[in-house]
Every structure is written in C-alpha cells, then in structure tokens.
Amino acid sequence: MAKICMTHGWHDDNKGDSAILMGTIDFLDQLIDAEQGRSDVSGAGVAKAEGHRIDILPIDDQVFATERGPFRHIRRRYRERVTVGQPLMPPMRDKLRFVTSLLGLGAKMMFGKQGRSGNDIIDAADLVVVKGGHIFHNGSFKKTLSSWLALIGYLAPVMLARKAGKRVLLLGHSFGPFKTPAQERFFLRTLSDCLVVSREEITHAMTQKADPKLPHALLGTDMAFAMAPRASDEHAAVKAPNGVASPYAVITLRDWWGLDQQAFAERVEVLSRSLLESRERLGIERLLVVPHVLGPTDIENDQRISQLVFDHLQKALATAGGEDLATRIELVQGDPSPDALVDLYRDAQFLVGTRFHSVIFALMSGTPVYALSYCGPKAPGIMRDFGLGDSVQDIENFDPARIVADIEQLVADKAFPALAEKVIAEKLAITADITRDFLRRAPGRAGVWGQRELKLNDAAFPAPVATATTAAPVNSAPADAAAADTMAADAPAGDNSATAAHDSEPVVRGA
Structure with a gap:
C-alpha cells in the first residue's frame, strides 16, 4: 500500500x-x-x-x-x-x-x-x-x-x-x-x-x-x-417537494472582496425574474439558490450572500407584483457532501454558477451551465475547454439579458451532455x-x-x-454508496471531525 x-x-x-x-x-x-x-x-x-x-x-x-x-x-x-x-x-x-x-x-x-x-x-x-x-x-x-x-x-x-x-x-x-x-x-x-x-x-x-x-x-x-460520484438522496425532498418532481434550475452565489453586494443583488434580481419569466421555454418551474461553500472564513461563506440576495428577491418581486415568481425562488440550506451537490446539479435543467466548482459539478453531470467569473483564469479557462468560452461573464458587471439568451441556446443543445462527457x-x-x-x-x-x-x-x-x-x-x-454513510475511525489530535455534527438534512426556504 x-x-x-x-x-x-x-x-x-x-x-x-x-x-x-x-x-x-x-x-x-x-x-x-x-x-x-x-x-x-x-x-x-x-x-x-x-x-x-x-x-x-x-x-x-x-x-x-x-x-x-x-x-x-x-x-x-x-x-x-x-x-x-x-x-x-x-x-x-x-x-x-x-x-x-x-x-x-x-x-x-x-x-x-x-x-x-x-x-x-x-x-x-x-x-x-x-x-x-x-x-x-x-x-x-x-x-x-x-x-x-x-x-x-x-x-x-x-x-x-x-x-x-x-x-x-x-x-x-x-x-x-x-x-x-x-x-x-x-x-x-x-x-x-x-x-x-x-x-x-x-x-x-x-x-x-x-x-x-x-x-x-x-x-x-x-x-x-x-x-x-456516489449515490445520494440528501436532496430528495428538494428535487421532489411532497414527493412530486418539480423541474428546477440552480444559481450559486458568492461574496468577493470589494463586491458591491446591493448592486450584485439587483443584477441577480433582474436575472432571476428573466429566467422565471422564460420558464416555459427553459423547462423549469423553480429557481434554487444554493450556498455551495459554507466557509471556513467569512468571505468564503456563501450562506450570507445567498440569504441577502434571497431576501432581496422576495421583497423586490413581491412589491412589484411578482408574488408568483417570489414563491418559485427557494433557498437550499444544510451541509451537503460533494456527492449530494453533484446529484442536485445533475437533475437541474441548467445552472448559473458563481462558485467555480458548482460549474465543474454541472459539467461533470452534463448540465448546461453559465459561469460568473470572480478570480483569475480558472472559470474562463475551463469553460473554453468545453466550447463555452462565450458563456462566462465577470461577477461585478454581468449582463442578465445576455445570460438568459445564452442559456436558452445551451438548453436547446441536446448534444452538450455527450460532448461534456467526452x-x-x-x-x-x-x-x-x-x-x-x-x-x-x-x-x-x-x-x-x-x-x-x-x-x-x-x-x-x-x-x-x-x-x-x-x-x-x-x-x-462504480462506487460503494453504503461506504459514504459510514463515519471514520476516531480522529487524531487536532482534528475534530469525529466529534462534529453529522450532515444536516437540507432545508428549503420558500417565500
């Protein structure tokens, strides 16, 4: 060994x-x-x-x-x-x-x-x-x-x-x-x-x-x-509320040094409204806001920016006569494993990813994806490898209308999953x-x-x-799904993983 x-x-x-x-x-x-x-x-x-x-x-x-x-x-x-x-x-x-x-x-x-x-x-x-x-x-x-x-x-x-x-x-x-x-x-x-x-x-x-x-x-x-990836049912209730499958798209958000959070929330509002207004063409009924990263530092905790944007969306849509649209936006909470996130993104109709590895998880699953880039060459470089070099914009000044138009084309491209796998x-x-x-x-x-x-x-x-x-x-x-649910032996000194709380069940907050 x-x-x-x-x-x-x-x-x-x-x-x-x-x-x-x-x-x-x-x-x-x-x-x-x-x-x-x-x-x-x-x-x-x-x-x-x-x-x-x-x-x-x-x-x-x-x-x-x-x-x-x-x-x-x-x-x-x-x-x-x-x-x-x-x-x-x-x-x-x-x-x-x-x-x-x-x-x-x-x-x-x-x-x-x-x-x-x-x-x-x-x-x-x-x-x-x-x-x-x-x-x-x-x-x-x-x-x-x-x-x-x-x-x-x-x-x-x-x-x-x-x-x-x-x-x-x-x-x-x-x-x-x-x-x-x-x-x-x-x-x-x-x-x-x-x-x-x-x-x-x-x-x-x-x-x-x-x-x-x-x-x-x-x-x-x-x-x-x-x-x-190993089999996961962590998000079963999210994917099928009350046991009924409901098509969804995913958006992942993150904070960034110097990011104007209010301006960012307003652009995400325009994007979310446009996506949901195009839901019949895009084949979705809901938009899930997923905090892809939970820390360990404050700037790395997507829960904060996701909650801020979610609250902004609920208020803005409700006051503008978009109560129905507000009910279609949900905030997913919990501590999912990478396997669970791959599973969640695999069943999405498409994903708009600020978090870089949410983009990678979607590509792994053959899910149409659009990237918002926030640091260095990683997002533009990887997207270019998949022929998606035009499906990337900067986190601080992205154009929502362009994203919606590009996603319509991506969703219509039935050859993309096989291309991504290849x-x-x-x-x-x-x-x-x-x-x-x-x-x-x-x-x-x-x-x-x-x-x-x-x-x-x-x-x-x-x-x-x-x-x-x-x-x-x-x-x-093939992977052994049962092994994924088995906790490790006692952790060595300095690592508190063995005593940490088990993964919590995902929680969905709607309007």
Missing part, C-alpha cells in the same frame, strides 16, 4: 476543495492499482491494494477554526485510510508564529530533519501530491514583503519534499497572479523537477514561458472531474498518462507500491504504448 502525502488540504466547508481531494484520491487509487496489476511489473497473482494510505497536511491551522470538523466528508468516504497531520505553516495573520515557522523551514532545508509532524509525514511518504486548485497566487497583497512571505509559505511543503528527494505532483492547478515578475520566476523555478499539471490553458501557457521552461509541465484538468474522459485520460509517465521515469528513491518495493524508472516501468486518447476514464469505476 503506497503512502501518499497530500499537502495544502482545505476545509470540507469548501465543497470544491473537498471534491478536489476526493477526485485526486480516486484518481491515484486507480492509477496505482493499474500499475500494480501489470504482469510485467508485479508478477502474476499479486492482489491489488484496497486503496492507498493518505496523509493530509492542511494548508494552515485556520482550517480547524470552525465548529464543523474539517475533512468530515473525506473521512466518511475513505474512513481509516485517511489521517490528518499538523500544518507546516500557521496562517499569516499570526505573524510571529509564521516568521518562526519560516526560520524553522530554513533550518530544515539547511540541516535536515527537525522532528515536526508535517516534516515526518513528508519524509515517510512514497509520493507527495500538492492538492489542486487556485492556491498559488499573491497578487492581492499590498506590500511586497508580505507577498514574498506568503509565497514562500505556500511553497514550504514543496521545498521540503524536494529536499527529501520525493517525487512531487501538482495535479490540476491554476497559478497567479503574482505580485512581481521576480516572484513568478522564483515560483516556477521551485517547481522545476516536479510534475506540474495545469487545469486550464492560461496557467499552462505560464509554465511554458518559464525561464527555463519546466520540463514536466503539461495541460490536464481539474481533479474534481476525477471524483467518482471532453472530461479525454482530459482525465491525458492526465493519467502524464502522471503515469512521470512516475515511471522520474529519478528518486524506491517507493512501496503494493506488495513489493519498486524503483520508478525506465527499467521498471517501460513507456506505455497506448496513446492518451485511448486510455480508460479514471472515474469510471
């Missing part, structure tokens, strides 16, 4: 980050099991491992700061296979501890092991994987010194893993913006012997312009696409081939893969003959 250290773990309140972890675990399980099962490597009769050991290192101890336990959905899914270590770096707001930790990192780099749990986990791992997403950026910092400190803090696990001679994978990332060109160069040079898989073209172009160009930098996809399968196959090739070819120490120790190099793993487009999709294996 391989020991995999996954760094930069974030709280399960963020359903997208949770899905990225799940997708990466499912992806690596299948990839490693496939390698282990090869007769030319493992020999006949070697049984596949029942998944691989995962040690998660949180990005900082901020993830423990909410009343709901971090990694609770991860633990339900993977049970005793997952442990959570102490973070390598404290949050930057704790300046003294942060600087002290940076000095400790310098000592580690110069003199070797210092005995901290995060360092030990990296040292003991067969493979270090940096959780994907939009982690590496510091362009919003006002002071250059603070931006340098943040960048080094983000890179600390990567630098420690390289010092320990580990193979390091960065799967499904978006980078930038950086405060200065020098910081961008430093960042890219730090990744020079890692596998860097970008999830969209804009980030990939940055890696190709690096000086020197990164030798293992290729274009793949967001790792949430690799999550094998694009995802191809991108996952390419990502699998990239990762497999890197693990076969990269120099480094031997790792324990399955029941024998194997050297991951050309001699042990000959290059594959099949092309990227012929590889099987990584997320095609």
Whole structure:
C-alpha cells in the first residue's frame, strides 16, 4: 500500500476543495492499482491494494477554526485510510508564529530533519501530491514583503519534499497572479523537477514561458472531474417537494472582496425574474439558490450572500407584483457532501454558477451551465475547454439579458451532455498518462507500491504504448454508496471531525 502525502488540504466547508481531494484520491487509487496489476511489473497473482494510505497536511491551522470538523466528508468516504497531520505553516495573520515557522523551514532545508509532524509525514511518504486548485497566487497583497512571505509559505511543503528527494505532483492547478515578475520566476523555478499539471490553458501557457521552461509541465484538468460520484438522496425532498418532481434550475452565489453586494443583488434580481419569466421555454418551474461553500472564513461563506440576495428577491418581486415568481425562488440550506451537490446539479435543467466548482459539478453531470467569473483564469479557462468560452461573464458587471439568451441556446443543445462527457474522459485520460509517465521515469528513491518495493524508472516501468486518447476514464469505476454513510475511525489530535455534527438534512426556504 503506497503512502501518499497530500499537502495544502482545505476545509470540507469548501465543497470544491473537498471534491478536489476526493477526485485526486480516486484518481491515484486507480492509477496505482493499474500499475500494480501489470504482469510485467508485479508478477502474476499479486492482489491489488484496497486503496492507498493518505496523509493530509492542511494548508494552515485556520482550517480547524470552525465548529464543523474539517475533512468530515473525506473521512466518511475513505474512513481509516485517511489521517490528518499538523500544518507546516500557521496562517499569516499570526505573524510571529509564521516568521518562526519560516526560520524553522530554513533550518530544515539547511540541516535536515527537525522532528515536526508535517516534516515526518513528508519524509515517510512514497509520493507527495500538492492538492489542486487556485492556491498559488499573491497578487492581492499590498506590500511586497508580505507577498514574498506568503509565497514562500505556500511553497514550504514543496521545498521540503524536494529536499527529501520525493517525487512531487501538482495535479490540476491554476497559478497567479503574482505580485512581481521576480516572484513568478522564483515560483516556477521551485517547481522545476516536479510534475506540474495545469487545469486550464492560461496557467499552462505560464509554465511554458518559464525561464527555463519546466520540463514536466503539461495541460490536464481539474481533479474534481476525477471524483467518482456516489449515490445520494440528501436532496430528495428538494428535487421532489411532497414527493412530486418539480423541474428546477440552480444559481450559486458568492461574496468577493470589494463586491458591491446591493448592486450584485439587483443584477441577480433582474436575472432571476428573466429566467422565471422564460420558464416555459427553459423547462423549469423553480429557481434554487444554493450556498455551495459554507466557509471556513467569512468571505468564503456563501450562506450570507445567498440569504441577502434571497431576501432581496422576495421583497423586490413581491412589491412589484411578482408574488408568483417570489414563491418559485427557494433557498437550499444544510451541509451537503460533494456527492449530494453533484446529484442536485445533475437533475437541474441548467445552472448559473458563481462558485467555480458548482460549474465543474454541472459539467461533470452534463448540465448546461453559465459561469460568473470572480478570480483569475480558472472559470474562463475551463469553460473554453468545453466550447463555452462565450458563456462566462465577470461577477461585478454581468449582463442578465445576455445570460438568459445564452442559456436558452445551451438548453436547446441536446448534444452538450455527450460532448461534456467526452471532453472530461479525454482530459482525465491525458492526465493519467502524464502522471503515469512521470512516475515511471522520474529519478528518486524506491517507493512501496503494493506488495513489493519498486524503483520508478525506465527499467521498471517501460513507456506505455497506448496513446492518451485511448486510455480508460479514471472515474469510471462504480462506487460503494453504503461506504459514504459510514463515519471514520476516531480522529487524531487536532482534528475534530469525529466529534462534529453529522450532515444536516437540507432545508428549503420558500417565500
């Protein structure tokens, strides 16, 4: 059984980050099991491992700061296979501890092991994987010194893993913006012997312009696409009130630094009214406002902006003679798992997503989707991959009329679900081939893969003959729905997930 250290773990309140972890675990399980099962490597009769050991290192101890336990959905899914270590770096707001930790990192780099749990986990791992997403950026910092400190803090696990001679994978990332060109160069040079898989073209172009160009930098996809969704009935009452199916669309909202909430609510009001007035053409009866992310920080809590916009919609529609429209808008509440959200979005007629991973969950389900972009290249880049480059607008100045017109076309395009499935399968196959090739070819120490120790190099793993487009999709294996409802074993010290409240039933608030 391989020991995999996954760094930069974030709280399960963020359903997208949770899905990225799940997708990466499912992806690596299948990839490693496939390698282990090869007769030319493992020999006949070697049984596949029942998944691989995962040690998660949180990005900082901020993830423990909410009343709901971090990694609770991860633990339900993977049970005793997952442990959570102490973070390598404290949050930057704790300046003294942060600087002290940076000095400790310098000592580690110069003199070797210092005995901290995060360092030990990296040292003991067969493979270090940096959780994907939009982690590496510091362009919003006002002071250059603070931006340098943040960048080094983000890179600390990567630098420690390289010092320990580990193979390091960065799967499904978006980078930038950086405060200065020098910081961008430093960042890219730090990744020079890692596998860097970008999830969209804009980030990939940055890696190709690096000086020197990164030798293992290729274009793949967001790792949430690799999550094998499990059956869920968490939203049964939402999808079919009183047991009667009622077609719906979904809109996900988020706050953002500097966002004019009142102006945003007014634009969403115009959009919602237009969508519901076009409901016969769009095939819907209701519009669900879904808080996709619940924290862990205030700016990350979609419940607040969703409640604010919902209240505004109820008042505005009712006072303008739109009482019937007001009753058709509902606010969905609760703590759904990523599996439950995928299930909810799959049955929607379409989704307007501000939250980036609500867009990805819809694409996974073949649901027509329109994106409101709020940070960096991730939404425009991913949508472009699916031929939806025109179905993106900025969160702060979107045109509701244009969205409604585009959605009518998207809903009418009956070929879209099959196209989305094809694009995802191809991108996952390419990502699998990239990762497999890197693990076969990269120099480094031997790792324990399955029941024998194997050297991951050309001699042990000959290059594959099949092309990227012929590889099987990584997320095609059936999932055990019962396992998703099983709580994990007792949590280690510092992780309160085992004592956290179970997922609450979703609650729908209508007018």
